[in-house]
Amino acid sequence: MKTLGTASVAALRQYVRAANAQGLDTSALFSNAGLDASILQTDDERINGEQFQAFIRLLCEQSNNPILGLETGDFVQPGSYSVLGYITMSSATLGEAVARIAPFEKLVGDMGTTQIAGSGDHIKLIWACNYTDPVVRPQMVDNVFASWINYARWLADNNAASPVEVHLEHPSPGPELESAYTERWGCPVRFRSNEDAIVLHKDLLGTPLRQPDPLLRKTLEAHALSQLATLETDTALTNRVKHSIRKQLMHGITRQDMVADHLGMTSRTLQRKLSQEGVSYQQLLDEVRQAMAEDFLTNSELGIPEIALRLGYSETTSFHRKFKAETGKTPGEFRASRQAT
Numbered sequence: 402m403k404t405l406g407t408a409s410v411a412a413l414r415q416y417v418r419a420a421n422a423q424g425l426d427t428s429a430l431f432s433n434a435g436l437d438a439s440i441l442q443t444d445d446e447r448i449n450g451e452q453f454q455a456f457i458r459l460l461c462e463q464s465n466n467p468i469l470g471l472e473t474g475d476f477v478q479p480g481s482y483s484v485l486g487y488i489t490m491s492s493a494t495l496g497e498a499v500a501r502i503a504p505f506e507k508l509v510g511d512m513g514t515t516q517i518a519g520s521g522d523h524i525k526l527i528w529a530c531n532y533t534d535p536v537v538r539p540q541m542v543d544n545v546f547a548s549w550i551n552y553a554r555w556l557a558d559n560n561a562a563s564p565v566e567v568h569l570e571h572p573s574p575g576p577e578l579e580s581a582y583t584e585r586w587g588c589p590v591r592f593r594s595n596e597d598a599i600v601l602h603k604d605l606l607g608t609p610l611r612q613p614d615p616l617l618r619k620t621l622e623a624h625a626l627s628q629l630a631t632l633e634t635d636t637a638l639t640n641r642v643k644h645s646i647r648k649q650l651m652h653g654i655t656r657q658d659m660v661a662d663h664l665g666m667t668s669r670t671l672q673r674k675l676s677q678e679g680v681s682y683q684q685l686l687d688e689v690r691q692a693m694a695e696d697f698l699t700n701s702e703l704g705i706p707e708i709a710l711r712l713g714y715s716e717t718t719s720f721h722r723k724f725k726a727e728t729g730k731t732p733g734e735f736r737a738s739r740q741a742t
Contacts, residue, residue, distance in 0.1 A: 404679040405450025405531060406511025407632075410440055413448060413456065415481045415548070417441065419473040420460055430459050449679040450511055450532070457537045467574040468581050470540030474547020481548065483508045484625045491618040495557055496606030499526065505625050507632065511679070512541060523565060524606070527598045539571035542597045549599065550586055557608045563587030564601050568594035638674055639685060646689045655713035657682045691727050694720070698736040705732045 420427050431438040434456040440446050461469055479486035485505040489498035503515045513530040528545055532538050546567060554560050566589045573579055573592040582590040645660045660682070661671040675681055690712050697708045709720035724732050 405454060405533075406679045407447040407449055407677055408453040408510030408512060409483045409508065410443055410446050410448065411480050411483045411486075412510050412512070413453060414441060415476050415478070415544075416457060416460060416473055418476040419469075420464070422476070423464060423466075425460070425463055430456055430463065433459050446673070447510075447677040449676050449681075451679070453510070453512075454532050454534050454537050457540060458534055461536050461540055468543065468578055470543030471547050471581060471585065473540075473544045474551055474585075477548040477552050479552075481509075482552075484621055484628065485509055486552075488618055488621045488625060489552075490556060490610070490612055491614040491621060492556075492610055493613040493615065494606065494610060495553060495608040498553070498556060498610065499524075499606065501622075502526075505622075505629070508625060508628055513545065519603070522603050523600050524603055525598045525600050527596055530597065539569075542569060542571065546597070546599055547585065556610045558611045559608065561587070562605060562608065564599045566591060566600050568596055568598045568600070570594055570597050639678060639680060642671070642675065642682070642685050643689050646686055647693065650689065650693060650712055653711055653713050655686055687723075691724070694724055694732065695728075695735070698732055699739045705736075708732070 417427055420430065428438060434452050436448060436452050436456060440448065466472065479490050482489070485501065485508050488501050488505065492498040492501065499517070503517065506513075506515055511531060513528050513532075516527045516529070518525045518527060526549070528542065530538055530542050530545075532541050546569075550564065554562050563586060567582070567586055568591045571592065579590065579592075641664060642660060645663045646655075648663070649655065649659055657671065658668040661668040664671065666674075672682065675685070694708060694712060697703055697711070698705075701708075703711070705720070706717045709717045712720065714720040714723075721731055724730075724735070728735055730738065
């Protein structure tokens with residue numbers, strides 16, 4: 402199952418600042434999204450994308466604000482972009498800062514990917530949002546573009562700097578609210594476009610920034626590359642967890658603490674690391690169980706109650722119910738279909 406990856410706590414903080422400014426009950430948002438509010442006190446933690454999407458969905462519902470994403474862009478800070486924010490802040494020109502987005506945006510989160518395209522006197526920053534919730538997606542795009550434009554103006558110390566135009570896939574929020582976009586961005590906004598993109602004049606890329614520091618930028622980029630490598634290496638953890646789960650299931654054991662112990666960490670640490678990769682222990686357990694169940698049913702003569710026992714189910718009926726939910730067939734029907742082929 403494809404997940405929404407992870408998001409940095411820094412990205413979450415921007416939405417929380419916006420919610421607090423509107424007087425919304427953020428404690429309820431955290432609780433209902435399955436998040437612990439104490440995570441805001443950390444710098445390196447990440448949350449899974451599904452929880453981040455749920456948080457934003459709940460914020461949209463509670464605020465009942467059709468331009469929430471646009472307004473949350475007003476709360477952007479350098480820290481909103483994790484180390485990427487400080488890399489861009491130490492860049493010499495706006496063009497140099499823009500060029501750092503695509504290589505390092507994963508540090509902010511897996512919410513989307515940036516592509517830069519050039520044509521004549523213009524360049525286009527195209528952002529492909531990975532989030533799928535129809536309520537969250539347009540607000541996320543608005544937030545990203547509003548944040549980029551506000552942050553670029555701050556970097557360049559020029560509040561009048563504006564794109565040539567902005568293209569948005571989502572429909573207009575209504576004529577009475579369109580002015581909120583054009584007043585903030587100082588350019589035409591094309592709704593129902595075939596892509597989400599900001600069009601800039603190439604001359605704007607030469608704009609000098611307020612705090613250029615080449616040595617600091619190189620140091621920060623080295624740190625960012627190290628963080629990226631850690632994120633990429635951590636993805637191997639799911640394979641290790643699955644392998645350990647398989648070994649435990651051979652004895653009918655499904656305990657997370659025993660898997661964690663086998664991997665040399667506490668159950669809490671395992672849970673945190675898996676969350677950073679956008680998965681949970683239960684997800685991995687379900688995936689391994691399903692794969693092993695199909696293998697047993699296809700390649701062994703074990704009875705279904707025995708298979709259920711080996712997979713750690715306390716009751717055969719639980720195994721039946723779970724298996725049918727996954728495949729649309731009972732274990733017996735699945736075995737019969739495999740034998741018939």
